[in-house]
Amino acid sequence: MSQAPTPSASTDEAAQVCDFGGLQIAYDARVLEPRPWTAMQSRWAAELVSDVPDARIVELCSGAGHIGLLAASLSGASLVCVDVDPVACAFAGANAAAAGLSRQVDVRCVPLESAPVEGEAFDLVVADPPWVPHADVGRFPEDPLLAIDGGDDGLEVARACLRHGRSLVPPGAGMLLQLGDDDQVGRLGRESAELGWRPGEVRAGERGVVLHLLAV
Numbered sequence: 464m465s466q467a468p469t470p471s472a473s474t475d476e477a478a479q480v481c482d483f484g485g486l487q488i489a490y491d492a493r494v495l496e497p498r499p500w501t502a503m504q505s506r507w508a509a510e511l512v513s514d515v516p517d518a519r520i521v522e523l524c525s526g527a528g529h530i531g532l533l534a535a536s537l538s539g540a541s542l543v544c545v546d547v548d549p550v551a552c553a554f555a556g557a558n559a560a561a562a563g564l565s566r567q568v569d570v571r572c573v574p575l576e577s578a579p580v581e582g583e584a585f586d587l588v589v590a591d592p593p594w595v596p597h598a599d600v601g602r603f604p605e606d607p608l609l610a611i612d613g614g615d616d617g618l619e620v621a622r623a624c625l626r627h628g629r630s631l632v633p634p635g636a637g638m639l640l641q642l643g644d645d646d647q648v649g650r651l652g653r654e655s656a657e658l659g660w661r662p663g664e665v666r667a668g669e670r671g672v673v674l675h676l677l678a679v
């Protein structure tokens with residue numbers, strides 16, 4: 464890790480930089496530290512849009528932006544990053560600029576339920592919601608509460624990603640949703656049909672899993 468200038472929305476926190484699949488990603492203690500294993504989600508996303516001309520990806524709960532940025536960098540797709548936290552959004556914008564991706568990337572600092580706007584359609588949703596059950600967040604004191612608190616059963620924001628994400632893609636398009644473990648995949652998978660999705664392949668990472676869902 465090295466020291467880096469802070470993005471404009473930052474105040475007095477010291478920013479750090481890590482390598483994420485070849486991208487230099489700045490972050491500080493106010494956002495979730497990028498986890499190297501999640502580059503798998505980026506590579507999978509890039510693979511899914513590789514044959515789509517002028518592909519468009521929307522990332523819900525983008526944090527410092529690295530998962531979507533790596534997918535955009537690998538695939539050439541355009542990317543809309545959505546996060547409710549202004550500090551995370553400032554880092555996402557700065558990280559897009561540092562990667563030379565600003566023309567491809569639009570960062571929107573809003574609750575996921577209100578973005579993007581009517582009439583926009585995407586080829587893929589990438590989502591990385593908080594998934595720690597509220598009662599367990601004390602086990603991760605180093606992580607910002609907003610980034611990890613998934614509500615009573617850990618799946619409240621993930622459910623919102625499914626519900627809202629379905630309005631952003633046509634039938635046949637997909638979502639790559641990060642969750643904590645196979646138990647969460649099973650529980651959300653059972654609910655996904657009524658939210659307009661069919662669960663598919665699951666890939667395991669070092670400290671989480673990624674579920675591919677298809678819009679029906």
Ligand SMILES: C[S@@+](CC[C@H](N)C(=O)[O-])C[C@H]1O[C@@H](n2cnc3c(N)ncnc32)[C@H](O)[C@@H]1O
Pocket residue numbers: 495496497498501523524525526527528530545546547548551573574575576591592593594609610611620
């Ligand atoms: C698990 S972190 C993921 C961040 C990043 N993708 C990463 O891997 O480090 C979850 C992110 O969701 C954001 N978030 C939480 N609730 C949200 C909501 N209702 N709408 C939009 N973003 C939200 C938090 O600000 C946080 O950046």
